[in-house]
Amino acid sequence: MKHESSLSRKRRAPAAGRRRKPLNLQGLREEKKRVFLPLHNMRISDLYKPLKKPVTLRLDADVIAWFKKDGRRYQTRINAALRKVMEQEIKRG
Numbered sequence: 638m639k640h641e642s643s644l645s646r647k648r649r650a651p652a653a654g655r656r657r658k659p660l661n662l663q664g665l666r667e668e669k670k671r672v673f674l675p676l677h678n679m680r681i682s683d684l685y686k687p688l689k690k691p692v693t694l695r696l697d698a699d700v701i702a703w704f705k706k707d708g709r710r711y712q713t714r715i716n717a718a719l720r721k722v723m724e725q726e727i728k729r730g
Contacts, residue, residue: 696715
């Protein structure tokens with residue numbers, strides 16, 4: 638088996654149906670215009686997006702079932718509930 642350097646390897650053709658779309662620069666320019674919102678109408682939470690960190694957490698089955706009963710995004714709802722408790726604790730500080 639012949640080993641080739643990474644520079645001499647041929648690039649593979651994209652898989653069927655996975656071709657790159659051409660850049661739509663006009664759409665990008667229009668989108669940039671929409672990003673700027675008046676700062677006096679914004680809250681810190683509009684600008685702040687906390688880093689998500691994957692964890693393994695053991696919860697009671699009935700707690701998980703209660704959050705899952707409303708469908709998808711149950712992990713987001715668990716995070717929101719924990720954040721609410723955390724913010725209450727900080728305020729009591």
